[in-house]
Amino acid sequence: MAKRSIPEVNAGSMADIAFLLLIFFLVTTTIEQDNGITRKLPRWEPDKVTPPPVIKKKNIFTVVVSKTGQMLVEDELMELKDLKKAAMEFIDNGGGLGTEGEKCDYCKGARNPESSDHPSKAIISLKNDRETKYGTFVSIQNELGAAYTELRNREAERLYGQGNTYTSMNAIFKDPKVKDAALKDKLDTRLKKLKKMYPQIISEAESKTN
């Protein structure tokens, strides 16, 4: 009896099918990475049971943005490029005692009694108009955030040596590929300490129309 030979399956169209799938995935997917300025919103309190705490005026750094994008910092007109320096001088002033009654021994500011007492008390208040452009708002938020980051970086390098900046340590800590638990713990305590030294207190008031 003759053996029936099985005909070989033609695989020539396999490439076409694979190309079709490849093109489908190329079209429907994106490779971009999202980056953003992270902030925490204040808790919503519907009925003000407790009156807001009294804050000394010298501990508040006011930034008001008009609808045309002009900026008033501490009641003076300021350009965006000068904001970071002004904010850093305010936060790092260390003219008095902190929330726990301690002196700011790491501050390198002018220790002006007219400016903020301690980084833990220094509040940046950002007010904007309803018609302010979102792009302007974000660039101001960016400068204010950068002021804190720069101060934290400075302290991180002082405490943990050259190259160990807040930014680089935070990047390693947030990286999901780093699995070393001991390293992450170490970084976590360091980052928490730096965050405690310069807590980011930016108040975004509800915008008003005027």
Place this chain on the structure above:
Amino acid sequence: MAKFKKKKDGELPQASTAALPDIVFMLLFFFMTVTVMKDNSLMVENKLPEADDIEKLNRKNDRVMYIYAGKPVAGYEKFGTESVLQLNDKIAQPSELKQYIHAERALRPEEIIPLMVTALKVDRNSNMGLVADVKLALRKENMLKISYLSVKPVE
């Protein structure tokens, strides 16, 4: 009786294409792993603001909830020329945010709800009034972690 055909001189043997599917599959798997699915097409302009003090947001985890805003693009002029919100794949009013947040929460396991981050993808030319409405709605729903998505400025 055997016949031997003599090969003509100079004729090249045909290149084998058997490995082509393997190469294409390799490419396919590469793209499948490094990319993420586009979840919705944009009906609003979305030129993000520029900033450099930014943190990465991992898209692949499901903690991130997106809210888009901007001027309606061509083809959606019926929604006006002012900035509007886009939630999932439809244009929405700020009053619909509450419903959207509840729907997004219902999709996620309970333990990650407190870790959720709201990513605001807002066009740089939209006004802050709309963003303020969004922020107020988020505060009322206790979604306090937000991220103003931005792009690195080009040097």
